[in-house]
Amino acid sequence: MRLATIATEAGPRPAAVVGERVLDIAADWHADSPPPRSVLDVIAGGQPALALLQQQIERADAGAWQPLDNVRLLAPIPRPAKNVVCVGRNYKLHVEEGARARGVPVDYPKVPEFFTKPPTAVIGTGADIELPGITAKLDYEVELAFVVGRTARNIRAEDALDHIFGVTVLNDVTARDLQRSHGQWFKGKGLDTSCPIGPWIVTTDEFDLRAGHRLWLTVNGELRQDSVTSDMIFDCARILESLSAGMTIEAGDIITTGTPSGVGLGLDPQIWLKDGDVIEAGIDGIGHITNRVRAV
Numbered sequence: 001m002r003l004a005t006i007a008t009e010a011g012p013r014p015a016a017v018v019g020e021r022v023l024d025i026a027a028d029w030h031a032d033s034p035p036p037r038s039v040l041d042v043i044a045g046g047q048p049a050l051a052l053l054q055q056q057i058e059r060a061d062a063g064a065w066q067p068l069d070n071v072r073l074l075a076p077i078p079r080p081a082k083n084v085v086c087v088g089r090n091y092k093l094h095v096e097e098g099a100r101a102r103g104v105p106v107d108y109p110k111v112p113e114f115f116t117k118p119p120t121a122v123i124g125t126g127a128d129i130e131l132p133g134i135t136a137k138l139d140y141e142v143e144l145a146f147v148v149g150r151t152a153r154n155i156r157a158e159d160a161l162d163h164i165f166g167v168t169v170l171n172d173v174t175a176r177d178l179q180r181s182h183g184q185w186f187k188g189k190g191l192d193t194s195c196p197i198g199p200w201i202v203t204t205d206e207f208d209l210r211a212g213h214r215l216w217l218t219v220n221g222e223l224r225q226d227s228v229t230s231d232m233i234f235d236c237a238r239i240l241e242s243l244s245a246g247m248t249i250e251a252g253d254i255i256t257t258g259t260p261s262g263v264g265l266g267l268d269p270q271i272w273l274k275d276g277d278v279i280e281a282g283i284d285g286i287g288h289i290t291n292r293v294r295a296v
Contacts, residue, residue, distance in 0.1 A: 001050065001057075002287075003039050003166070004200035005124075007072040014039045016057050017200050021065040023057060028064035030056060039076050039201065040252045043149055043165050050203065075124040075197045076168055077147070080254055083116035084145075084195055085243060086172060088185060090233050090258025097266030112234045112242045115185040117172070121195035125289035130193045130296045131275055135175035138273040138293070141259035142217035142281040144229050145170040146209070146236055147201055148253040155244040160237035161209055163249070166201040169289050170256045171217070171281045176265050176272075196281070197254070198289045207285050209236050214284040215260065219277055224267075227260030229283070234258075 002017040006024065014036050016023045029035040031052060036042045042049050089095045089109050099106040123129070131138055149165030172189065173196070179188025207213075212230030216223065234242070239257060243249060264271045273279070275295035282288030 001054065001203045001206065002200045003042060003076060003203070004198075005039055005074040005076055005078055007074055012038070012074055012078050014042060015071070016053065017068065018057065020068045022068050022071050023060050023065055025053065025056065028056070028060045030059050040081070043147065043252050046149065073125050073199050075122050076201045077197070077252065077254065078122065078124070080119045080122060081252055082250070083118050084122065084170075084254045084256060086115050086117060086189065086256045087234065087239055087258045088113040088115060091227065091231050091260040092233060093227075093231075093261035094259055094263065094266070097261045097263070101265050101270070108233065112239050114243065115189060117195045118190050120192055121190055123193050123196050123291070125196065125198040125291065127196065127291060128193065128294040129173055129196065129273075129279070129291045130191070131273065131293050132191065132296050135177055135191070136272065137176040137264075139174045139176050139264040140217055140219065140224070140273060140279055140281070141172035141174060141263055142215050142225050142283075143170045143172050143256045143259050144213070144215060144283055145197065145254055145256035148240075148249050148251055148255065151248065151250045153244050153246065153248045155240055155249070157237040157241040160240040161204065163240060164204055164209065164236065165251070166203040167207050167209070167283075167286060168197055168201050169199070169281055169283050169286055170254075171196040171279065171289065171291065172256060172259060196289050196291045199287045202286050213286075215282070217262070217279065217281040219273070219279055224264075225260055225262035227262075229257075231260065232257060
């Protein structure tokens with residue numbers, strides 16, 4: 001199932017996407033129980049909510065469906081309840097290009113390296129990425145992100161996939177100069193609009209997290225990043241095991257898994273994003289998001 005959030009006159013609404021059609025779930029609800037008000041409601045409802053939603057999709061009137069091109073997609077979870085949790089340096093070639101760019105020895109992480117991006121950074125496909133005057137080195141990072149489906153802590157790696165609701169595409173936009181000058185990653189990673197997510201969430205029954213999936217990113221049509229998720233140093237199960245050790249992970253939490261090589265920092269010469277650049281980031285089996293850089 002593909003779950004999205006669409007903009008409507010009544011505000012953001014959860015929607016199901018099938019092929020090139022979109023169903024506003026609340027607008028065509030036939031069950032006795034109230035419809036979900038958000039994608040977070042669906043996630044909180046677990047498998048019973050998904051089963052009921054599948055019934056509603058199958059029963060939906062033909063006239064209730066809209067062409068995908070006719071709706072405006074927001075981030076699947078437009079306002080996460082908590083910061084988006086990110087993993088840095090999780091692809092070997094990206095670790096190597098980062099070390100080369102900084103002139104330091106290559107040092108692969110022994111455990112996942114976590115940082116976060118605030119909810120105010122989240123935007124959807126089609127929204128602008130702001131290029132503020134405080135940075136001259138804005139960069140891109142395509143990533144696979146997963147959404148937690150069950151609240152728990154101390155999750156074992158062998159059980160981790162049972163706790164994942166679905167997956168989506170995320171662009172970890174980064175101000176490299178701020179990242180370096182502040183001596184930590186939060187400021188350079190946390191600027192407004194620096195976390196495009198979408199175009200929807202694909203539930204894990206339709207996306208095998210144990211398989212390798214191509215992920216890629218283009219800038220103005222030029223391919224910059226092209227890799228497979230199986231090249232991650234720490235896979236989703238190990239990331240969730242490490243993060244949840246002694247820490248409660250909640251349904252609806254978004255966790256992203258690092259980026260492959262090809263970022264602007266690692267190019268020779270380095271290339272930074274500029275006003276008007278169009279970034280397209282995608283993962284086979286999920287979809288792609290498109291955002292334009294706008295100087296502010």
